[in-house]
Amino acid sequence: MLRIFTDFDGPIVDVSERYYRVYEYCLKQIGTQYANQKIHFLPKEKFWLMKRDRVSEQQIGMISGLNKEQAVEFANLRKKTVHTQPYFEYDSLAPGAVEALTRLKKQNIDLAVMTMRRVSELDFAFAQHNLGRFFPENRCYCLSNDYIKTRDVDDKPLLMQRALEELPRATDTWMIGDTEADIAAAKKHGIKVIAVECGIRSRTQLESFQPDLIVKDLSAAIDVVLENSKSLALSY
Numbered sequence: 001m002l003r004i005f006t007d008f009d010g011p012i013v014d015v016s017e018r019y020y021r022v023y024e025y026c027l028k029q030i031g032t033q034y035a036n037q038k039i040h041f042l043p044k045e046k047f048w049l050m051k052r053d054r055v056s057e058q059q060i061g062m063i064s065g066l067n068k069e070q071a072v073e074f075a076n077l078r079k080k081t082v083h084t085q086p087y088f089e090y091d092s093l094a095p096g097a098v099e100a101l102t103r104l105k106k107q108n109i110d111l112a113v114m115t116m117r118r119v120s121e122l123d124f125a126f127a128q129h130n131l132g133r134f135f136p137e138n139r140c141y142c143l144s145n146d147y148i149k150t151r152d153v154d155d156k157p158l159l160m161q162r163a164l165e166e167l168p169r170a171t172d173t174w175m176i177g178d179t180e181a182d183i184a185a186a187k188k189h190g191i192k193v194i195a196v197e198c199g200i201r202s203r204t205q206l207e208s209f210q211p212d213l214i215v216k217d218l219s220a221a222i223d224v225v226l227e228n229s230k231s232l233a234l235s236y
């Protein structure tokens with residue numbers, strides 16, 4: 001049996017608008033404390049390029065005109081806000097993601113989602129974009145609503161460990177994701193990993209974490225997996 005674990009934010013959902021709205025909100029909150037302060041809002045494209053280059057929140061705050069102290073506050077407020085409503089409403093489907101999932105569903109492939117979203121946050125997105133149909137409950141690996149997060153690069157390998165313990169054995173397993181956390185989770189457990197460029201990391205950033213492959217998006221990643229399994233079948 002062939003199994004694919006896919007990350008959610010990045011390969012399936014585009015979070016850039018949510019992140020940008022939260023940036024605007026936090027900059028407005030923190031940057032209007034002094035009457036004479038000049039803050040400037042980065043255009044979305046520039047903001048997102050910085051996120052993809054892993055520029056820290058504090059740096060983004062300072063580039064936008066905050067002083068160092070404010071930038072710390074800005075980063076804290078951002079962290080508190082980014083995974084809350086109403087901002088989740090701004091998430092949209094990654095182009096081609098539903099078609100890719102539909103294509104996968106027609107194959108005899110065991111598909112599971114693996115995400116740092118909490119149950120409630122994943123449920124919201126499932127309902128919002130009609131995605132629950134692709135993932136039965138026992139193929140949803142996410143965080144409980146009261147999980148205390150540490151760092152994604154530490155939490156995601158733990159989630160992967162749980163999945164590997166619980167799920168029936170597969171003959172071939174792949175992970176698809178858009179960040180270093182996905183790559184770490186797969187590599188820690190000897191799973192092949194394909195990074196997609198349509199998410200929150202640039203190709204240069206992804207290269208530094210050495211996934212097995214970097215492709216444009218979920219659809220291209222699925223192409224690779226299917227192609228690979230075909231040649232594997234032929235070699236038996």
Ligand SMILES: [Mg+2]
Pocket residue numbers: 007008009010011177178179199
């Ligand atoms: Mg992601």
